[in-house]
Amino acid sequence: MTEAEPGTYVFLLKLDKQERITVGKLGTFDFPAGYYLYVGSALGPGGLQARLTRHRRNTALRSNSGKKLHWHIDYLLQRAQLIEVWSVASKERLECKWSEVARKLPGVQIPVQGFGSSDCHCPAHLIYFSARPDRKQFEQALQACSALSHQPSATQLSGGIP
């Protein structure tokens, strides 16, 4: 992946204990301890790299309460630990399809309706698991989704934190 390529990403996040978090105008919610997948895309200038750098910086500055938070995920990143980033470079907006696939994984719950999906019709782009979800499992679910068969690059996820 080159620096400024657009793409879609998944954050694997972990909360060690239940946290009460205010997510901007969406409201205040109790987030149970466990694992979260958040699906987003970065199709604007700077692409994936710029977005991921921004989120990482946000995480590093979690104690800086004066910082302006923009996305719902920013609020969760203040408390949760970012364990892995799965991403793929593509100009196509895949985040809704990927969210749909992720919501079909076993053991999924939707902790907050509308989280990350203010601009679309998805129930949420954030899903919760009590046990750690597996990248391979998600990859296989993407492959099994016929709507994505024209998009082979979507299944070639790169893992780790860039």
Ligand SMILES: [Zn+2]
């Ligand atoms: Zn969506």
